[in-house]
Amino acid sequence: MIVHLNSTYAGYYSYNADESPINTDFLRTEINLDILHGCSQMCPGCFIPRKNLTKADNLETLYNLLIGGSYHPDEITIGPTDIFDAENFSEIMSHPYMEKIYGISAIGFTSTLTQPYLLVKEKLAVIWGLYKHIHRVPDIDFKIVLDIDKYLDGDLDSFYKNLELFEFGSVQFRVNYHKDVFKRIGYNELCQRVFDDFNAPVIITPSFLTDRNVRGKVTQHLENFRREMLEQKIDKKWLNLYTFFDAKFNGFGCQNYSFYNNKLYLNPFLYDVIIQRTPQFETTMDANTLYDNIEYAQQVDDCNGCEFMMSCAERNVHLYMESRGLDSCVALKEYMYASD
Numbered sequence: 447m448i449v450h451l452n453s454t455y456a457g458y459y460s461y462n463a464d465e466s467p468i469n470t471d472f473l474r475t476e477i478n479l480d481i482l483h484g485c486s487q488m489c490p491g492c493f494i495p496r497k498n499l500t501k502a503d504n505l506e507t508l509y510n511l512l513i514g515g516s517y518h519p520d521e522i523t524i525g526p527t528d529i530f531d532a533e534n535f536s537e538i539m540s541h542p543y544m545e546k547i548y549g550i551s552a553i554g555f556t557s558t559l560t561q562p563y564l565l566v567k568e569k570l571a572v573i574w575g576l577y578k579h580i581h582r583v584p585d586i587d588f589k590i591v592l593d594i595d596k597y598l599d600g601d602l603d604s605f606y607k608n609l610e611l612f613e614f615g616s617v618q619f620r621v622n623y624h625k626d627v628f629k630r631i632g633y634n635e636l637c638q639r640v641f642d643d644f645n646a647p648v649i650i651t652p653s654f655l656t657d658r659n660v661r662g663k664v665t666q667h668l669e670n671f672r673r674e675m676l677e678q679k680i681d682k683k684w685l686n687l688y689t690f691f692d693a694k695f696n697g698f699g700c701q702n703y704s705f706y707n708n709k710l711y712l713n714p715f716l717y718d719v720i721i722q723r724t725p726q727f728e729t730t731m732d733a734n735t736l737y738d739n740i741e742y743a744q745q746v747d748d749c750n751g752c753e754f755m756m757s758c759a760e761r762n763v764h765l766y767m768e769s770r771g772l773d774s775c776v777a778l779k780e781y782m783y784a785s786d
Contacts, residue, residue, distance in 0.1 A: 505543035523554035685784035714766035
């Protein structure tokens with residue numbers, strides 16, 4: 447094992463019902479707080495916008511919106527860019543309402559961990575330091591982007607050194623899908639190798655679904671993604687890393703939102719969260735879009751009579767299909783209900 451991760455009770459492979467951080471609210475809610483600005487990374491397959499209009503003071507708006515509801519979110523992912531590259535890191539992390547947000551939810555961050563060791567160490571201390579005066583079990587989920595080629599070439603010494611700083615919290619690895627992602631290693635082999643090397647999961651994420659160009663690459667990439675994922679014949683134990691395939695994690699009880707420029711947007715969930723910032727997806731915490739999804743599903747031949755139609759509708763997949771003009775199945779039915 448190169449670096450042993452997830453060894454604390456917040457980790458993926460060491461869950462303890464009595465000691466692990468957990469939100470006991472009936473509904474599961476996740477928020478993507480799009481407040482970070484700037485990123486110097488050039489990750490293959492990434493479609494995440496690097497510019498941001500959300501102001502630090504908007505943290506107060508989000509906090510009041512959340513505590514005014516009947517339940518608190520399970521996780522707030524602070525993004526959308528690399529936390530260690532963000533130009534407004536100090537402004538955001540030192541804002542008094544960031545500490546308040548820490549107090550009501552688990553926190554998530556994304557990074558490539560390609561920054562200098564001392565910079566990562568210094569900023570990581572700030573990230574964990576906000577728990578100092580909070581009476582809550584510390585719970586941070588780090589989503590680390592893995593460069594497959596460098597990983598296979600053994601060219602990640604500085605990356606591994608940075609990774610040793612992440613002894614606490616939970617870590618999962620992510621790889622943005624692109625056309626050559628399986629060129630050198632199959633998905634099952636990649637998952638097993640990452641598990642053996644780091645005691646951590648890795649998932650392939652279709653970041654292209656966030657592409658804001660409706661006439662762009664979504665249709666082409668989605669067809670390729672579905673075909674290649676099916677060709678990988680993914681083992682059941684790795685399929686379970688995708689909550690989309692598990693009917694228990696349905697969108698009706700597991701809503702996902704983006705908070706951007708002082709507005710709340712509904713995020714469809716297809717394999718992974720799809721961050722949306724268009725008027726069509728602007729919403730409120732108590733909005734019910736289930737019937738809007740069903741209405742569009744009834745116009746799609748693949749959805750009519752499909753046993754998974756409600757599962758997709760509850761995750762707002764059909765609203766996403768309608769916004770992109772997609773009129774055929776976008777899911778991988780062969781992998782649905784993977785955990786049964």
